[in-house]
Amino acid sequence: MTNAEKTRMSDVKDSTAAFKEALIKKEDEKYVLHLYVAGMGPKSIRAMDNIKHICEEYMPGKYKLEVIDIYQHPVFAREGQIVAAPTLIKELPPPLRKLIGSMEDTERVLLGMDLKSKTGKE
Amino acid sequence: MIEERSTTLKEKCLEKAQTGINGLDDITDGGLPKGRPTLVCGSAGSGKTLLAMEFLIKGAKRYGEPGVFVAFEETEEELTKNFASLGFDLDELIAKNKLLVDYIHIDRSEIEETGEYDLEGLFIRLGLAIDSIGARRVALDTLEILFSGFQNETILRSELRRLFSWLKEKGVTAVVTGEQGEASLTRYGLEEYVADCVILLDNRMKEQIATRRLRIIKYRGSKHGTNEYPFLIEEDGMSVLPITSLGLEHEAPAEKISTGIERLDTMLGGHGYYQGSNILISGTAGTGKTSFASQFCKAACERGEHCLYFAFEESPGQITRNMRSIGIDLQPYIDSGLMQIHASRPMAYGLEMHLTTMNKVLDTFNPDVVVIDPISNLTNVGTEDDVKLMLTRLIDYLKLKNITTVCTSLVEQESNDGVNGQGISSLMDAWINLRFFESDSELNRGFSVIKSRGMEHSNQIREFILTDHGIEIKDVYIGKSGGLLMGSSRAVQEANEMAEAVSQSQDMARKKREMESKLKALDAQIAVLNTEFEMQKEELDKLASHNELKNKALANGRSKISLIRQADAPQ
Numbered sequence: 001m002t003n004a005e006k007t008r009m010s011d012v013k014d015s016t017a018a019f020k021e022a023l024i025k026k027e028d029e030k031y032v033l034h035l036y037v038a039g040m041g042p043k044s045i046r047a048m049d050n051i052k053h054i055c056e057e058y059m060p061g062k063y064k065l066e067v068i069d070i071y072q073h074p075v076f077a078r079e080g081q082i083v084a085a086p087t088l089i090k091e092l093p094p095p096l097r098k099l100i101g102s103m104e105d106t107e108r109v110l111l112g113m114d115l116k117s118k119t120g121k122e
Numbered sequence: 123m124i125e126e127r128s129t130t131l132k133e134k135c136l137e138k139a140q141t142g143i144n145g146l147d148d149i150t151d152g153g154l155p156k157g158r159p160t161l162v163c164g165s166a167g168s169g170k171t172l173l174a175m176e177f178l179i180k181g182a183k184r185y186g187e188p189g190v191f192v193a194f195e196e197t198e199e200e201l202t203k204n205f206a207s208l209g210f211d212l213d214e215l216i217a218k219n220k221l222l223v224d225y226i227h228i229d230r231s232e233i234e235e236t237g238e239y240d241l242e243g244l245f246i247r248l249g250l251a252i253d254s255i256g257a258r259r260v261a262l263d264t265l266e267i268l269f270s271g272f273q274n275e276t277i278l279r280s281e282l283r284r285l286f287s288w289l290k291e292k293g294v295t296a297v298v299t300g301e302q303g304e305a306s307l308t309r310y311g312l313e314e315y316v317a318d319c320v321i322l323l324d325n326r327m328k329e330q331i332a333t334r335r336l337r338i339i340k341y342r343g344s345k346h347g348t349n350e351y352p353f354l355i356e357e358d359g360m361s362v363l364p365i366t367s368l369g370l371e372h373e374a375p376a377e378k379i380s381t382g383i384e385r386l387d388t389m390l391g392g393h394g395y396y397q398g399s400n401i402l403i404s405g406t407a408g409t410g411k412t413s414f415a416s417q418f419c420k421a422a423c424e425r426g427e428h429c430l431y432f433a434f435e436e437s438p439g440q441i442t443r444n445m446r447s448i449g450i451d452l453q454p455y456i457d458s459g460l461m462q463i464h465a466s467r468p469m470a471y472g473l474e475m476h477l478t479t480m481n482k483v484l485d486t487f488n489p490d491v492v493v494i495d496p497i498s499n500l501t502n503v504g505t506e507d508d509v510k511l512m513l514t515r516l517i518d519y520l521k522l523k524n525i526t527t528v529c530t531s532l533v534e535q536e537s538n539d540g541v542n543g544q545g546i547s548s549l550m551d552a553w554i555n556l557r558f559f560e561s562d563s564e565l566n567r568g569f570s571v572i573k574s575r576g577m578e579h580s581n582q583i584r585e586f587i588l589t590d591h592g593i594e595i596k597d598v599y600i601g602k603s604g605g606l607l608m609g610s611s612r613a614v615q616e617a618n619e620m621a622e623a624v625s626q627s628q629d630m631a632r633k634k635r636e637m638e639s640k641l642k643a644l645d646a647q648i649a650v651l652n653t654e655f656e657m658q659k660e661e662l663d664k665l666a667s668h669n670e671l672k673n674k675a676l677a678n679g680r681s682k683i684s685l686i687r688q689a690d691a692p693q
Contacts, residue, residue, distance in 0.1 A: 036243065038240070038242035038243065038246065039242075043238055043239070043240070046237075046238075047237070050237075070242070070243060070246050071246065074246045074247070074249070074250040075250065077243050077246045077247050077250070078224065078247050078250065078251075081226065081227045082243035082246075082247070083226060083228060083241055083243045083244045083247075083268075083271070084239045084240065084241055084242070084243055084244075084272065085239060085240055085241070085242035085243045085246075086239060087239075087243060088236075095232075096232065097232060097234065098232045098233045098234070099233075099234045099235075099236050100233055100234070100235055100236065100239045100272075101235050101236040101237035101238055101239040102236070102237035102238045102239065103236045103237055104236060104237035104238070105235075105236045105237055108234050108235065108236045109234070109236045111234060112234030112236065
């Protein structure tokens with residue numbers, strides 16, 4: 001079992017508690033995002049641009065985005081269970097989500113980040 | 123010049139990567155296409171993962187080709203556990219860097235598609251895995267999970283096409299598994315991308331017996347067996363059956379070996395069965411099929427040959443005990459390791475399982491002669507067609523190995539023609555039919571040689587009895603009506619003939635005596651006559667001398683008278 005899976009397993013256990021916590025601490029919630037890209041092709045660049053844009057717009061100052069090039073670090077592709085590229089993994093807050101593609105569909109990106117429903121409610 | 127061309131042509135031929143799976147290499151004429159992908163499709167539980175994994179394991183262990191197993195369905199831990207039960211230690215191979223298992227987790231509920239993407243992640247992981255252990259073989263099990271994980275089929279399809287050409291470029295021999303679809307070979311049409319070799323696995327139920335089958339649907343650039351081949355998943359992996367030759371190419375030795383019954387040898391042209399031939403002994407219940415077979419075993423063991431006995435009716439103990447009662451003691455040979463008895467219930471498992479078990483024992487024991495007793499019991503396990511198919515394969519295999527085989531077959535009906543042991547008589551080289559003959563309210567055992575390929579054989583129905591020293595074939599006694607006399611009528615006839623012979627010899631003696639006395643009488647007569655002859659001769663002599671004396675005296679007297687008369691001497 002890879003490290004990522006182990007984290008995910010523990011995530012599942014704590015998810016209910018975490019969810020409650022997240023509800024309370026919504027304001028100081030931090031988004032930890034990892035964007036895995038395969039080289040710096042047009043798809044990668046588009047994905048990077050798009051996600052930065054979305055983050056700035058919907059969670060300014062509350063996110064930490066890291067871009068990983070799996071060409072240069074193939075091991076991360078294995079550890080992160082990456083199949084498609086580009087893949088954005090929302091490590092935090094739980095639950096873990098994978099967003100694949102060039103992040104053009106903002107609606108779907110927000111849905112994947114659990115931001116859509118929240119904004120809808122608010 | 124020609125030689126040169128033929129070698130280059132040979133070099134040009136498709137290279138094969140041996141699978142090491144029992145039998146599969148025979149059917150594929152050497153293995154899977156080297157450096158190309160092969161698609162293995164089949165329904166759930168048909169053994170796709172096993173085939174893929176065994177291909178890697180055998181490659182790593184036997185052919186020095188490390189392998190990467192990309193698992194989409196099971197984690198490394200699960201795989202390790204599953205294969206441990208088949209006797210494969212994945213951890214050991216993984217520790218030696220001969221095998222790498224990469225579990226790719228795809229869960230649609232976690233994935234949100236937000237635009238254009240490709241599967242570069244998969245390529246990179248695969249590339250990393252291949253390069254890290256220098257893999258020559260790759261298995262992707264089951265690639266179709268991708269279709270359930272990703273929505274965009276257009277992207278997927280182009281990526282799959284890219285994947286297969288990438289694998290070819292890498293020069294790895296790949297096995298890709300795919301779930302069988304309803305109308306197509308695979309649910310998502312993977313066969314479209316893998317054009318070189320497609321293998322279909324199937325697990326089907328027929329009359330409550332499951333049979334796994336394997337078929338090579340296509341194999342570009344190579345000859346291959348086109349049939350459906352049964353295969354088994356056993357404690358040591360997969361084995362495809364049978365390991366048959368694709369042609370009738372077995373040798374036909376001219377040597378003969380004894381049947382164990384001297385007079386039967388004579389009936390078969392003098393020396394018994396041909397070595398490496400198959401003999402069918404058919405007969406109704408109790409006619410002595412097992413006895414014939416055991417007699418043959420005993421003879422083989424006496425010659426120091428190895429004998430393998432497959433029993434489908436009796437336990438080894440029962441066979442040895444029963445045979446001892448007719449003076450065939452097999453126990454010493456079993457003890458010395460010359461003979462083995464393998465007993466199993468026909469219903470215990472499917473036909474193919476029987477066949478594999480038999481093949482396996484054959485390969486380990488390497489016998490010179492084999493007995494299958496009775497072959498007819500196997501019909502209970504499958505349909506007639508299946509049995510015939512299986513037996514054909516088994517017999518082929520035995521012939522190929524030059525093993526002399528005696529099969530017994532129980533027939534229901536007492537008849538001389540149409541006795542057809544599962545329609546297999548045509549496969550057999552020699553056929554001996556045992557039957558009961560009913561006469562004078564007796565049942566007697568008789569047999570005839572119905573056929574014996576390539577040798578002259580007796581056409582006579584012979585009676586045999588089971589004695590305390592084995593099978594004894596009796597002399598032929600033909601009754602007045604021309605029928606064979608058996609049992610007590612034979613005994614009566616025997617006695618009659620004996621009596622006749624005695625009286626004949628008595629007659630002879632008397633006649634001899636008569637003649638002798640006649641001769642003696644004649645001798646005596648001759649003696650009498652001889653004496654008479656002597657006497658007559660004596661008489662004759664006497665007469666002659668008497669006459670002479672008389673003449674002399676007469677002459678004397680005359681001269682005396684003239685002397686007195688003083689006459690001159692007569693002129």
